[in-house]
Amino acid sequence: MPKTAPETAAAGGDPGPGLILGFARVVARDLRLALRQRGDALLAVLFFVLTAMLFPFGIGQEPNLLQRIAPGVVWVTALLAVLLSLERLFLRDYEDGSLELMALSPVPLPVIVLAKVTAHWLTTGLPLLAAAPIIALMYGLPAAGYGILLAAMALGTPTLSLIGAVGAALTLGARRGGVLIPLLVLPLYIPVLIFGVSAVDAQMAGLSARPQLLLMGAGLLAAVALAPWAAAGALRQAVE
Amino acid sequence: MSTQAAAPRKTRSLHRFANPGRFLRLADATLPWLWMACALALAVGLVGAFTAPVDYQQGASVRIMYVHVPAAWLAMFTYTTIAVASAVALVWRHPLADLAARAASPVGASFTLLCLVTGSLWGKPMWGTWWVWDARLTSVLVLFFLYLGHMAIANAFDDAGRGRRAAAILALVGFVNVPIIKFSVDWWNTLHQTASVSRIGAPAIHSSMLWPLLTMALGFTLFFAAILLVRMKNELLGQRLRNLRAASLQRRGEPGAAATGQPAHAES
């Protein structure tokens, strides 16, 4: 499967603009579609805020406790909100047949996957990022934690979208596909959760959050390099 | 040059076993020996496990080690086997590799669960609680969920081939992630390490305890090899049964086609 990119590069001569253009077109198309169905993106954010709101009801409203669990709650609920939005990543294109056209287009499938993931992050990850400070505020996170929390989420949520794309692509056309995605994806999300929470915790303890952020950056780069290929491989089987 | 020359030869030698009939014959010839070797290793290992000296700190509870550690070994070994088989299936489209991956994952999941439960049974007298969020226990728990995901996706499609290919991709993605998950869990554990947790297992293990352990591990591995062959036979026979049923359904459909005026020998 990883043959397509070098092949197009060799055949097309100057594939640079074509690739970028194709990438931009898919992003623009998905953003237009998302704009038309604003409810989907809003739903993820609403889920995020609502779930976070439940924790004080469950464990009590003692300020010290809430402050201590704030990073963990933000991350766990963000993870679940991303999970909720994954099913619609490829499903519509799969059902109306545009996925088959994409697989046949001259733009390599991994690039298309990357474009769709970018659009997914812009409509899910970015709103979560914007809503995270509100939850942190409600949990009384000290001022020092906000910058790191946002930085960690900016690095972590794209990784969640990328890994999730593999799960979403694998379950296309499966029986109970929506129930299957959490089982496939959640174990793979654990490292992002650990480093995301640990970055904020380190900052609050007066330590440097640099190693955590560097590791999350490395994770994001690895996911950008590998996840589109895996998802493209899965998509190709789905449309075969 | 040499790699180019070697690649087709390797492919051909791999595909020699792709013939289901040859595989079935080979499996039937190997299985009795595998079962005998497995029984022998387990018997010797058990004798060793119950005659080995007990740990001066942990007492007789250390005997759990002789089933716990081999189960942990098999949990990891099976996942590696699945990943290798999946790579072979995806790259060379070897039909038996697909079957091996699918046949192995319930076995791997069973031994991962066994590892967790025996670890818990060992942890209760040693740590005073059934479960601690120890790095190793937590990693094995994640591995268990990776197995469950693999099994679920392999069975989630009406088209069995699609399920096997999706499972193969998932196995490879999971295999790349296992070291990352292990590393992150270790990191998390050192951050939240509580002082009351003592470590199981001495850094250096005495040879009187080592040889029963290794023999048990060998016995477990032989058991895995034998049960894998049996389950691969099952997968092959199941495939043949499905094909035969589909063919007989098609044939039953034929008279109808003939009645509508289709020339009977149009297909030949």
Added chain:
Amino acid sequence: MGNELFGEYAAYVWPSYGLTLLVMVGLLAVSLTRLKRLKRDLRALEQAQGGRRRRRSAADADEEA
């Protein structure tokens, strides 16, 4: 040896070995019963089809003749 078998840790050691036995025997039983059932079904189907194929080829030969 004798004392350890029923010592203070017996309640943890014996269930461990018992569960191991259970897992191994369980896997074996599941796999072997499936093998037996598959073999029986295959034989039944092959016999039925073998019979029909012979009849069918005979009928075809009649038609051609």
